[in-house]
Amino acid sequence: MSHICFTCGTQYPTSSDPPPGCPICRDERQYIGRRGQEWISLESLQKRYRNVFFQEGEGVWGIQTEPEFAIGQRALLLQTRNGGILWDCISLIDASTIGLVKALGGLSAIAVSHPHYYASMVEWSRAFGGIPIYLHEADREWVQYQDSAIVFWKGETHRLNDDLTLVRVGGHFSGFQVLHWASGEKGSGALMTGDMPQVCPDRRYVSFMYSYPNLIPVDGATVRDIVRKLEPYKYSRLYGAWPKFVVSGDAKTALKRSAERYLRAIGGLSDRKTQTSR
Ligand SMILES: [Zn+2]
Numbered sequence: 082m083s084h085i086c087f088t089c090g091t092q093y094p095t096s097s098d099p100p101p102g103c104p105i106c107r108d109e110r111q112y113i114g115r116r117g118q119e120w121i122s123l124e125s126l127q128k129r130y131r132n133v134f135f136q137e138g139e140g141v142w143g144i145q146t147e148p149e150f151a152i153g154q155r156a157l158l159l160q161t162r163n164g165g166i167l168w169d170c171i172s173l174i175d176a177s178t179i180g181l182v183k184a185l186g187g188l189s190a191i192a193v194s195h196p197h198y199y200a201s202m203v204e205w206s207r208a209f210g211g212i213p214i215y216l217h218e219a220d221r222e223w224v225q226y227q228d229s230a231i232v233f234w235k236g237e238t239h240r241l242n243d244d245l246t247l248v249r250v251g252g253h254f255s256g257f258q259v260l261h262w263a264s265g266e267k268g269s270g271a272l273m274t275g276d277m278p279q280v281c282p283d284r285r286y287v288s289f290m291y292s293y294p295n296l297i298p299v300d301g302a303t304v305r306d307i308v309r310k311l312e313p314y315k316y317s318r319l320y321g322a323w324p325k326f327v328v329s330g331d332a333k334t335a336l337k338r339s340a341e342r343y344l345r346a347i348g349g350l351s352d353r354k355t356q357t358s359r
Pocket residue numbers: 086087088089090091103104105106
């Protein structure tokens with residue numbers, strides 16, 4: 082059977098015995114659950130949980146598992162002019178989910194921001210005919226379920242087509258990627274970020290952490306680097322990892338004011354002041 086980690090939702094290749102452990106949960110950016118390492122099969126997940134669909138924006142559908150499972154993120158189905166894209170992933174896939182996705186135009190590719198949301202990406206790819214899964218090369222070591230559908234790209238940006246670009250921002254994971262959709266949000270642009278940066282509950286600010294559950298921040302240089310890497314892109318709307326965690330207007334300004342606030346909080350702005358006053 083196929084084992085899925087109960088805490089992070091990662092699917093492992095078919096085996097009779099469960100894997101010896103989950104490297105993604107053993108890593109300091111995640112954690113092993115209070116009851117120790119637990120596994121669930123895709124079949125049990127299908128029996129005990131279901132997926133719900135909701136509209137998150139213009140041509141953007143959220144897909145989330147109920148009751149909440151593992152990290153609890155939602156995947157996004159983007160209805161782009163070049164076909165449907167699944168941004169980030171969830172562990173549960175079943176016949177009704179496949180039917181609904183097909184009714185919404187189907188999928189032509191999958192892209193996942195980072196290992197916490199790899200979930201059942203190979204299962205999702207196969208359900209739609211073995212469609213490509215775009216991941217950054219720098220996170221290859223975290224892939225637990227290797228498959229020929231996975232396309233590892235190198236460098237700082239990767240254009241999927243004239244409308245969609247993957248940008249490696251790093252920070253949370255070395256190969257962390259975000260997706261820029263130029264014609265999204267009626268042409269004003271949309272940015273899918275998942276965890277990096279992550280949308281704050283007030284939906285006016287975003288933040289930048291190395292580990293969210295273990296509260297480990299990133300340094301100032303990393304935050305400045307992320308702002309610099311996203312500078313060439315135009316977007317008014319920014320999508321985080323949870324339902325309604327969306328900065329719904331002027332998101333690029335929100336990124337800048339968030340970076341400034343973060344740098345102030347960790348002392349990254351006062352450093353320069355101290356130096357010049359000497
Ligand atoms: Zn895990």
